[in-house]
Amino acid sequence: MAMPYSWQLNAVASYSTVLFYGLVVTVALAAATIVLSSLLGVLLGLARCRKDAVGRVAAGYVELFRAVPILVMIVWIVYAMPLLLGFKLPLFESAVAGLTLCGGAYLAEIVRAGVQAVPKGQVEAARSLGIPEYEIILSIILPQAVSMQAPAIAGQYSEMLKNTSLVSFVGVADLFHAATTAATITFRPMEFYTVLGVAYTAMILPLSLLSKRAETNAVRGGK
Numbered sequence: 683m684a685m686p687y688s689w690q691l692n693a694v695a696s697y698s699t700v701l702f703y704g705l706v707v708t709v710a711l712a713a714a715t716i717v718l719s720s721l722l723g724v725l726l727g728l729a730r731c732r733k734d735a736v737g738r739v740a741a742g743y744v745e746l747f748r749a750v751p752i753l754v755m756i757v758w759i760v761y762a763m764p765l766l767l768g769f770k771l772p773l774f775e776s777a778v779a780g781l782t783l784c785g786g787a788y789l790a791e792i793v794r795a796g797v798q799a800v801p802k803g804q805v806e807a808a809r810s811l812g813i814p815e816y817e818i819i820l821s822i823i824l825p826q827a828v829s830m831q832a833p834a835i836a837g838q839y840s841e842m843l844k845n846t847s848l849v850s851f852v853g854v855a856d857l858f859h860a861a862t863t864a865a866t867i868t869f870r871p872m873e874f875y876t877v878l879g880v881a882y883t884a885m886i887l888p889l890s891l892l893s894k895r896a897e898t899n900a901v902r903g904g905k
Contacts, residue, residue, distance in 0.1 A: 687872065694873050697864040704860030705881060711774070711846040711856060712885075715781040716839055722786030727793025727827075728819065740790070747787035753848045756780035760852045777849035785842050792834045796827030836893035840886050847882075857881060 694701070729740035747755070759780045764770035771779060800823050808818045828835065850859035858878065865874040 693868045693870045700860045704857035708846050708857040712843045714778045715842050718782040719785035723789025726790035730794040744787045744790050747784050752784045777854050792831050796831035800826045833893050840889040
């Protein structure tokens with residue numbers, strides 16, 4: 683008969699400062715990755731809609747960085763890039779770069795699908811009125827594309843937040859790294875990984891709710 687597990691949450695309390703610092707690092711990683719991936723995703727998504735060499739280069743980028751596992755990309759930037767290119771980014775910036783390069787590729791496909799769903803008649807009408815191309819993109823195409831793809835974008839943001847836990851494997855002191863270190867020292871993995879799960883759920887739940895709300899609004903807008 684299995685013995686009842688004796689929870690010792692005081693072990694977690696004794697590492698609260700370390701866990702809080704890890705939480706701050708995780709939030710900073712997620713925020714930087716989301717912002718930079720969004721910018722990269724928009725640029726790549728628009729480029730993917732072109733039929734010229736720019737479109738082909740963007741398509742190649744998207745296919746390559748969607749195929750490479752995110753952890754492999756992070757490890758490559760941290761350890762291989764300094765050997766090949768002769769310079770090394772700080773650890774935090776390296777982690778953000780790896781997450782962004784891959785995250786931007788996934789967002790690019792979401793943006794591309796949204797751009798292609800915008801009625802072509804609107805774009806042609808705007809061009810016939812002499813509206814500059816950049817204004818058409820910023821005022822007509824992107825707002826509609828983002829609105830239609832809002833559920834998918836919010837879902838991708840949730841994935842980006844969860845993917846930040848991968849940076850612990852290269853030594854970034856994020857929340858996952860802090861919880862793992864504390865669990866190893868105290869031999870209390872149940873407590874620390876339970877707290878870790880609760881923390882990630884608390885961070886991701888607002889994005890999940892935002893995704894559902896965006897999906898509901900998209901359905902209503904389509905009627």
